[in-house]
Amino acid sequence: xxxxxxWFFVKDKNGGEKTYFLGGREMGPWVTxxxxxxxxxxxxxxMGLPASVYALGLGQMWIGVGLLIGYTMSWLFEAPxxxxxxxxxxxSITVPQFLTxxxxxxxxxxxxxxxVVFLIAYTVYAAxxxxxxxxxxxxxxxxxxxxxxxxxxIIIVSYTFLGxxxxxxxxxxxxxxxxxxxLFIAPIFAASxxxxxxxxxxxxxxxxxxxxWRDVVSGLSWGLGYFGMPHIIIRxxxxxxxxxxxxxxxxxxxxxxxxxxxxxxxxxxxxxxxGFDENISKNSLVFIAMVRQIFPAVISxxxxxxxxxxxxxxxxxxxxxxxxxxxxxxxKPFFRNDKATDxxxxxxxxxxxxxxxxxxxxxxxxxxxGSIMALVSNAWGVFGAAFGPAIMLSLFWKRFTFQGAVAAxxxxxxxxxxxxxxxxxxxIYEILPGFFASLIVGIVxxxxxxxxxxxxxxxxxxxxxxxx
Numbered sequence: 001x002x003x004x005x006x007w008f009f010v011k012d013k014n015g016g017e018k019t020y021f022l023g024g025r026e027m028g029p030w031v032t033x034x035x036x037x038x039x040x041x042x043x044x045x046x047m048g049l050p051a052s053v054y055a056l057g058l059g060q061m062w063i064g065v066g067l068l069i070g071y072t073m074s075w076l077f078e079a080p081x082x083x084x085x086x087x088x089x090x091x092s093i094t095v096p097q098f099l100t101x102x103x104x105x106x107x108x109x110x111x112x113x114x115x116v117v118f119l120i121a122y123t124v125y126a127a128x129x130x131x132x133x134x135x136x137x138x139x140x141x142x143x144x145x146x147x148x149x150x151x152x153x154i155i156i157v158s159y160t161f162l163g164x165x166x167x168x169x170x171x172x173x174x175x176x177x178x179x180x181x182x183l184f185i186a187p188i189f190a191a192s193x194x195x196x197x198x199x200x201x202x203x204x205x206x207x208x209x210x211x212x213w214r215d216v217v218s219g220l221s222w223g224l225g226y227f228g229m230p231h232i233i234i235r236x237x238x239x240x241x242x243x244x245x246x247x248x249x250x251x252x253x254x255x256x257x258x259x260x261x262x263x264x265x266x267x268x269x270x271x272x273x274x275g276f277d278e279n280i281s282k283n284s285l286v287f288i289a290m291v292r293q294i295f296p297a298v299i300s301x302x303x304x305x306x307x308x309x310x311x312x313x314x315x316x317x318x319x320x321x322x323x324x325x326x327x328x329x330x331x332k333p334f335f336r337n338d339k340a341t342d343x344x345x346x347x348x349x350x351x352x353x354x355x356x357x358x359x360x361x362x363x364x365x366x367x368x369x370g371s372i373m374a375l376v377s378n379a380w381g382v383f384g385a386a387f388g389p390a391i392m393l394s395l396f397w398k399r400f401t402f403q404g405a406v407a408a409x410x411x412x413x414x415x416x417x418x419x420x421x422x423x424x425x426x427x428i429y430e431i432l433p434g435f436f437a438s439l440i441v442g443i444v445x446x447x448x449x450x451x452x453x454x455x456x457x458x459x460x461x462x463x464x465x466x467x468x
Contacts, residue, residue: 001155001156001158001159001171001312002155002158002159002162004159004163004167004170004171005158005159005160005161005162005163005167005171006159006162006163007163007167008162008163008164008166008167008170009162009163009167011166012163012164012166019164019165019166026238026240027166027169027235027238027239027240028240028244029239029244029247029248029251030173030248030251031169031170031172031173032169032235032238032239032244032248032252033247033248033249033250033251033252033255034172034173034176034177034251034252034255035168035169035170035172035173035176035235035313035317036075036232036235036236036248036252037071037176037252037255037256037259038172038173038175038176038179038309038310038313038314039168039172039231039232039235039313039314039316039317039318040071040226040229040232040256040314041176041179041256041259041310041313041314042125042128042129042132042310042311042313042314042315042376043128043129043132043133043307043310043311043314044128044132044310044376045179045183045259045260045263045310046179046182046183046263046266046287046306046307046310047132047135047284047285047286047287047288047307048128048284048376049063049064049260049263049264049267050263050264050266050267050270050284050286050287051267051280051281051284051285051286052267053263053264053266053267053268053271054266054267054268054270054271054276054280054281054286055276055281056215057203057205057206057207057208057209057211058206058207058208058209058264058268059208059209059210059211059212059215059216059219060215060219060264060267061209061219061264062209062215062216062218062219062220063218063219063222064219064260064261064263064264065219065220066219066220066221066222066223066224067222067223067226067256067260068223068253068256068257068260069220069223070222070223070224070225070226070227071223071226071252071253071256072253073223073226073227074226074227074232074233075236075248075249075252075253076249078226078227078233078236078391078392078395079233079236079239079245079248079249080236080242080245081395081396081463081464082098082233082236082237082391082395083236083237083239083242083245084242084463084464085098085102085394085395085463086098086237088459088462088463089101089102089459089463092237093237093324093328094230094234094321094324094325094328094329095114095230095233095234095321095325095387095391096110096111096114096115096118096325096328096329097111097328097329098237098394099114099390099391099394099405100402102394102405102456102459103401103402103405103452103456104453104455104456104459105402107402108329108333108334109406110402110405110406110409111325111329111330111333112329112330112334113406113409113410114325114329114387114409115325115326115329115330117382117383117386117387117409117413118230118321118322118325118326119322119325119326119356120382121379121382121383122231122318122319122321122322122356122379123322123356123359123360123363124360124363124375124378124379125314125315125318125375125376125379125380126315126318126319126356126357126360127360127361127363127364127375128364128375128376128379129156129310129311129312129314129315129318130149130152130153130156130311130315130360130361130364131149131364131375132284132307132310132311133148133149133151133152133307133308133311134146134148134149134152134364134365135283135284135285136148136288136304136307136308137151139283139285139288140288140292140301140304145365146365149361149364149365150361152308152311152312153357153360153361155312156312156315156316156319156357157319157353157354157357159171159316160316160319160320160353161350161353161354164320164346164349165238165320167316168316168317168320169235169238171312171313171316172313172316172317174309175309175310175312175313176255176309176313178305178306178309179259179306179309179310179313180255180258180259181303181306182291182303182304182305182306183258183259183262183263183266183306184258184262185303186266186287186290186291186294186303187262187265187266187269187270187290189294189295190269190270190273190290190294191265191269191273193273193294194269194272194273198272198273199272201275202271202272206271212427214426214427214428217428217429217432218427218428218429218432219429221428221429221431221432221435222380222429222431224384224385224388224431224432224435225380225381225383225384225388225431226384226388227384227387227388227389227391227392228383228384228385228386228387228388228389228390228391228412229380229383229384229387230321230325230383230387231314231317231318231320231321232317233391234321234324266286266287266290267286269290270286270287270289270290271286273290273293274286274289274290274293277289287307288304288307291303291304292304315360319353319356319357320349320353322352322353322356323349323350323352323353323356324349326348326349326352327345327348327349327352328345331345331348332345332348377429378420380431381416381420381429381430381431381434382413382416382417382434384431384434384435385412385413385415385416385430385431385434385435385437385438386408386409386410386412386413386416386434386438387409387412388412388435388438389408389412389435389438389439389442390404390405390408390409390412390438390442393405393408393439393442393443393446397446398452398457398460398461399446399447399451399452400442400446400452401445401446401449401450401451401452402449403445403446403448403449404441404442404443404444404445404446404449405442406445407441407442407445408438408439408441408442408445409438411437411438411441411442412434412435412437412438413434415430415433415434415437415438416430416431416433416434417430419433419434
């Protein structure tokens with residue numbers, strides 16, 4: 001992983017801000033498709049999701065169903081238009097830049113709001129990946145979890161710091177292959193070893209996916225997050241050619257389908273093979289325990305490296321997305337009055353990567369930080385509720401205004417966090433009320449504000465007709 005970072009550091013040393021943060025829009029369909037999936041599926045898909053299915057039953061499979069639907073919809077509808085729109089909108093290289101340039105606005109309000117949300121949510125998200133690395137090494141070889149977290153963070157920061165977007169995408173490509181292989185092999189071997197009476201020890205409602213309607217609604221609502229997940233949708237903007245969009249979509253959707261199906265199978269088969277164990281459930285260890293019991297040490301080590309691959313492939317993408325947002329949307333316009341050089345921008349982004357990593361490390365090492373799944377769900381909810389409606393309205397509604405975008409983003413974030421703080425006992429995932437509150441407020445605020453100028457309407461028409 002570090003070698004890939006060094007390679008792109010040398011290769012792109014004369015590249016500028018666009019090269020470091022977006023790979024110069026030169027990513028191929030295979031790298032883009034697998035990178036988009038791998039940057040999404042962090043360690044929670046090997047630890048968090050299987051542990052939820054293991055402990056609570058098939059009702060948790062709706063998370064996978066919701067994610068697959070949302071991911072497919074984002075590739076089919078959001079990706080083509082976002083890539084063309086970001087080019088027409090002054091060649092935007094970050095989501096906040098796109099949202100500002102989409103309205104030809106001189107106001108920096110959106111960029112500041114987005115950067116603040118990015119820094120907070122990505123710190124929490126990155127903490128979940130780093131925490132998974134600590135759990136893995138502590139469980140397998142007894143290493144102190146905090147030491148393991150620092151080691152993982154150093155490696156992730158190294159190649160992200162050096163190679164930027166290109167290094168992140170290429171490491172994601174290889175990590176995605178490792179994750180798929182591990183999730184494919186482990187449950188198949190475990191299923192072949194299950195005894196005939198394994199099911200008799202499991203509660204009857206465990207296999208009922210409709211046992212609780214809140215599981216269905218909350219699980220499906222996870223899919224809404226894809227429309228506003230910056231570190232995923234920026235892959236759409238980086239694709240080298242509009243003509244490769246269909247191929248990238250097919251690769252990404254197929255990979256994600258297999259990953260989610262086998263992640264659920266790990267939970268179900270793990271429950272039958274391992275029985276219920278409170279420690280496995282509490283620490284999200286079902287995949288790790290299954291692999292270690294079935295395979296000899298060498299093979300077990302190779303399969304467990306998938307947890308590292310999942311953690312790193314998401315953490316690096318999140319760090320880079322936050323760094324690009326801060327450097328391009330805060331540092332350059334506010335601290336340097338748009339006069340920062342490319343070299344200065346690269347180093348500003350690199351130091352943000354370092355700062356977020358240190359903060360995420362502190363959070364991950366806190367014993368009260370929550371489970372891996374909890375950390376992911378919190379960050380996922382904020383991003384989806386805050387940015388999803390604003391981005392989709394900006395792509396598909398020409399009457400959408402700058403004021404509507406600001407109102408939508410603030411409303412989504414506030415409602416999501418408020419629901420989590422005060423109404424989480426309802427059992428409804430906070431992204432659902434946050435997303436639709438943001439959508440409604442964005443529409444109402446746009447209708448109450450002056451209509452877009454002729455120039456903004458012309459930009460919208462140009463983007464919707466754009467062909468590579």
